[in-house]
Amino acid sequence: MKVFISRLIPEIAATMIREAGHDVTQFVERRDIPIDEMIELCKGHEGFLNVSHNKLDKHFLEASSHLKVLSLFSVGYDHVDIAAATKLKIPVGHTPGVLSASTADTAFMLMLTVSRKAFYLHKSIGKGEWNYYDPIANLGMELTGKTLGILGLGKIGFEMAKRCKGAYDMKVIYHNRGTNPEAEKAFDAERVSFADLLNQSDVLSVHSSLNSETAGLFNAAAFKQMKPTSIFINTSRGGLHNEADLLNALTGGTIWGAGLDVTNPEPMNADNPLLNLPNVAIVPHIGSATIEARTGMARIAAMNIIAGLNGERLPYPVNPEIYK
């Protein structure tokens, strides 16, 4: 059978798929593929390994109902109309687990960077602003003993809690739909209401998926309930925070700082005012950008493709209900 891969990813994916006896077509141009072009490209392929975060909506899925498997090169699947895929009996796979450590590292790095204004000060040296040693300038904030609040304590949130507990003995609170007994045991983590998460966290790190309940959750009203000394970190999806409200919260002193791996829209414009604020650190969606994580993602994405083409249950399905 034939598999379409929509971007260059670690070679292991194509190798595994070819070794399983299938043909691979890989899109090598470094640009986003418009949806109607994607529909054309997927024609004649039974497997589709999708790499971008572009919307795969009902229109795309109905036009691609011949697919035996849709394998995502991501753990997040907010960009796919899963209900439509399920209705069309297209199994959708994703890549959980392998990127948890690297994404938590990114959140931790942003927290530390923001707490010491590191990116801003790095840029200020290049602008010739380091003229003498000033003991009352450039003051950051220590993290030891502070409270880490996690929205969405799953695999990535667990890794973030582990790092913050180990490095700074931070108190861990979290807001989830259900409890996370493993985290409660390992870190003495306490499940709290969303309101308490906002008003008790010194560092609030977002690890929840983007869905109708979480879209725009961090808006002016939410930032207003946070401490003026708090740091907001988002490594999940830009859609969870309102960027204009975040800018106002930072410039107005409602919160102290912010670290973002995800923005809305992506890519972020070069003239975005958030990029020039002292207590802000922004990186271009690099949560899973390590050799280890991206290789693991390629491997899992290939495993999902191969299982789907064989008519077997995907090892990492997003819509397991299609097997009922």
Ligand code: DGY
């Ligand atoms: C994911 O896996 O969802 C990350 O955002 C990287 O794409």
